[in-house]
Amino acid sequence: MRATLLYGVGDVRIEEVPDSRVVEPTDAVVRVTAACICGSDLWPYGSHPAGGAPARMGHEFVGVVDEIGAEVTSVRKGDLVVAPWVFSDGICEYCREGLTTSCTHGGMWGFGDAEGAQAEAIRVPYADGTLVKLPVAADSALVPSLLTLSDVFGTGHHAAVRGGVAPGSSVTVIGDGAVGLLAVLAARRLGAERIVLMGRHRSRTDLGREFGATDVVAARGDEGVAAVRELTAGHGTSVVIEAVGTRAAYDQAVGAVRNGGTISRVGVPQYEEAPVGLGSLFFRNVRLTGGAAPTRAYMADLLPDVLAGTVNPGRVFDVSTDLAGVPAGYRRMADRESLKVLVRPA
């Protein structure tokens, strides 16, 4: 079968790999019918060391179950399923609490011996804990939106939930990538009244407005912070969702949050240390929250709205391609020509 491999910076190749197969009795094999390229794939795309082992890429997918191990009970051959961006056993202490990203047996697609989703098929460990059956056909028009439950919509939702967004909240969202835009949608869905979207790509911020942003701030840094404060009587918003992951975005979040408010991060931090002291967070009683989103735990909550069409997160996909088009898709996303690329391997 064919799969996507990252060999080095900017070096994405589609190559033949061994067919996926059931190894453990808790495994399933899924034929991938829809996958995608994630903004977070661009971090290794821009940094993967050449010369070492190539990485299997892709951590978001919808597909049809092709084979199940002897102990799998929740899905069967032929089912259409969606998987979260991390697999998890579904039964450990953390999974039962909904923190599937901390699953005792969990792992990330493409790491260790886990396969990647930008491929014709994928072996799914802990299929019962990982996969969620979808009550539609593989060619349903809802598939792009259902695919966002893997990561980007669930991650935007996590940002809003951890930020404490509730009816009437005022929220700033930093970043107009897919996660930022879906954080806008998630915040709106949870009742946020004012949503300031910070982003400079007009086509994206226009979609952000359709998702519920009430204001758009194109400026960055101190100028951007000043603009948010001007919109909020000088105070900033009670919630700031940081959906980029750079130190500059963190600093912007600290500047834009109201005293007593919450910064909720879902952009993968590209820094380890950051200001948390007296002036930045402490005296102002600013909370820092968010993190890797346990999207599997949110599927039951978000799925009905996606199926009912009351939200349409799949609108973040602006390009669709087959597997052969994946390397070009990475280039387009890295160059900010595409917002998010849908991949149809089969």
Add this chain to the structure above:
Amino acid sequence: MRATLLYGVGDVRIEEVPDSRVVEPTDAVVRVTAACICGSDLWPYGSHPAGGAPARMGHEFVGVVDEIGAEVTSVRKGDLVVAPWVFSDGICEYCREGLTTSCTHGGMWGFGDAEGAQAEAIRVPYADGTLVKLPVAADSALVPSLLTLSDVFGTGHHAAVRGGVAPGSSVTVIGDGAVGLLAVLAARRLGAERIVLMGRHRSRTDLGREFGATDVVAARGDEGVAAVRELTAGHGTSVVIEAVGTRAAYDQAVGAVRNGGTISRVGVPQYEEAPVGLGSLFFRNVRLTGGAAPTRAYMADLLPDVLAGTVNPGRVFDVSTDLAGVPAGYRRMADRESLKVLVRPA
């Protein structure tokens, strides 16, 4: 009148200063009957540059109202009152939300033209927003406990509240100073089931046990973290209260907190940057919260329990002195000979 002045590192003097008087119509003058030395006073005590202006010290007090300005309505001459460690107008947006530390007109005792509480008297700005009347006499045995509402008990309570302590919670408290011990008491009061106190001063941790600590860990650093994890099936506790303020204590908090849990800081951070990235907080979905405690806002909640004697936070005072004994009191606290020094200026 006499007041406490800090002239430089370790250089505390009791000197004559101009008598406190009403300046603004919203002021009151309070004759201080009970004040104290705070662990946080030890930071300037160890760092105040010599040669500049001396600092007026003390930010915790109980006293008798001696004079009020024309616009003061909530207290009158002769009332026994307690004040929080910051003054606040009581009517701004932040005060109405209970974040009195962010009051638009607020300030800290001893900064700018604000006087200090380790003195015979003190001018209180915004007396209506700042002071709370106490229904006991100035010589009541409850005064030491009532005095802790100024700062240390209210701050311990803030740590527990922000940490989300609820019935059944598991909590680690880092630090066996007055705030750490009263965070134990506050966590117990809010129903915490397991409270691990990290501290190495036996007499203090013994008091911590009386306040509700179920376990004591004397080890620090990696060894201390390992001990907490051993007590909690390897996971750490859902809440960690950091009541010291050093980077080492922060790192210990990161190590002792359970994935998905909360670090609540009330030790004044002596660092600006700290690890908040992928491995420390982000992937583990650890929240960072806490901050400067709006103790004025907690008085209504805590006062009945103190008056009823169901909690006895005043037990943190192990030494009592008059004003002349204040310099020695600083030395005793800096040398860890005293836990907390009560000052009776009048």
